[in-house]
Amino acid sequence: IRLFANRVGRENCLYLSxxxxxxxxxxxxxxxxxxxxxxxxxxGFGIIPDVVxxxxxxxxxxxxxxxxxxxxxxPSEAVVNLPDIASVYDVPFNVxxxxxxxxxxxxxxxxxxxxxxxxxxxxxxxxxGGLDALVCNAGIARQELFxxxxxxxxxxxLGINLDGVFHCCQAALPDMxxxxxxxxxxxxxxxxxxxxxxxxxxxxxxxAVIALTKALAKELGxxxxxxxxxxxxxxxxxxxxxxDPEILEEMAQEAPVGRNGKPEDVAKAxxxxxxxxxxxxxxxxVNGGYVx
Numbered sequence: 001i002r003l004f005a006n007r008v009g010r011e012n013c014l015y016l017s018x019x020x021x022x023x024x025x026x027x028x029x030x031x032x033x034x035x036x037x038x039x040x041x042x043x044g045f046g047i048i049p050d051v052v053x054x055x056x057x058x059x060x061x062x063x064x065x066x067x068x069x070x071x072x073x074x075p076s077e078a079v080v081n082l083p084d085i086a087s088v089y090d091v092p093f094n095v096x097x098x099x100x101x102x103x104x105x106x107x108x109x110x111x112x113x114x115x116x117x118x119x120x121x122x123x124x125x126x127x128x129g130g131l132d133a134l135v136c137n138a139g140i141a142r143q144e145l146f147x148x149x150x151x152x153x154x155x156x157x158l159g160i161n162l163d164g165v166f167h168c169c170q171a172a173l174p175d176m177x178x179x180x181x182x183x184x185x186x187x188x189x190x191x192x193x194x195x196x197x198x199x200x201x202x203x204x205x206x207x208a209v210i211a212l213t214k215a216l217a218k219e220l221g222x223x224x225x226x227x228x229x230x231x232x233x234x235x236x237x238x239x240x241x242x243x244d245p246e247i248l249e250e251m252a253q254e255a256p257v258g259r260n261g262k263p264e265d266v267a268k269a270x271x272x273x274x275x276x277x278x279x280x281x282x283x284x285x286v287n288g289g290y291v292x
Contacts, residue, residue, distance in 0.1 A: 176225050217282075228276075235263060
């Protein structure tokens with residue numbers, strides 16, 4: 001991503017629309033038609049990519065790249081060629097691993113502490129040049145009888161799951177309000193919607209996140225800021241590590257889709273809400289139909 005961003009003059013960019021187009025090399029004659037047809041289809045949907053990657057075994061001549069760039073409506077420097085499908089994945093991944101993630105790994109803090117949450121936002125604005133979307137994803141869970149929950153455990157659950165959202169939103173909002181633009185995505189749970197036995201504290205915090213999301217959506221809408229919530233079901237992450245595999249399998253069978261969720265399922269929902277310009281104040285369940 002950083003490699004491509006530098007080529008198109010967007011050094012601080014963390015997201016680029018990269019399109020991979022087909023190419024024909026018949027009798028050593030380079031054919032631009034397949035690439036043009038693919039880009040024409042995209043333009044029909046109003047999509048103009050930042051970068052076009054042409055899959056070809058031979059280097060793409062500069063003149064041909066300029067033709068494709070003109071057809072796509074982008075600078076010629078934004079057209080690159082890749083020798084095979086493996087490099088389509090390897091090059092961006094290697095660049096991302098050695099570049100952008102090196103920056104993001106420095107962004108560490110405890111969101112339950114207001115000073116640290118504010119520092120995270122300040123560091124983001126300073127080093128990355130802006131904050132377009134805030135995802136309040138930090139959370140913990142415990143399974144135990146409500147009568148066994150200690151006051152310290154209760155406060156810890158509230159501090160991370162609810163106070164963390166409060167602190168991060170308060171820190172990020174001044175810049176978003178100033179720019180009249182921004183997206184906030186909170187993370188609740190299906191138990192925040194319906195409650196769960198032996199997870200009363202967790203359910204309480206996640207239900208509060210839903211209420212906060214809806215209230216903020218009403219308050220911040222006039223400032224051009226959308227606020228939505230994702231409510232996952234059983235997602236196979238470290239949070240499920242202490243749950244008996246048999247119980248996890250039973251829950252998978254109870255879901256209409258017949259499986260538990262993957263982190264990618266939640267990530268796709270968050271990406272959708274970040275891009276959906278006419279959606280705010282909504283809770284998007286990602287639970288495979290376990291809760292309807």
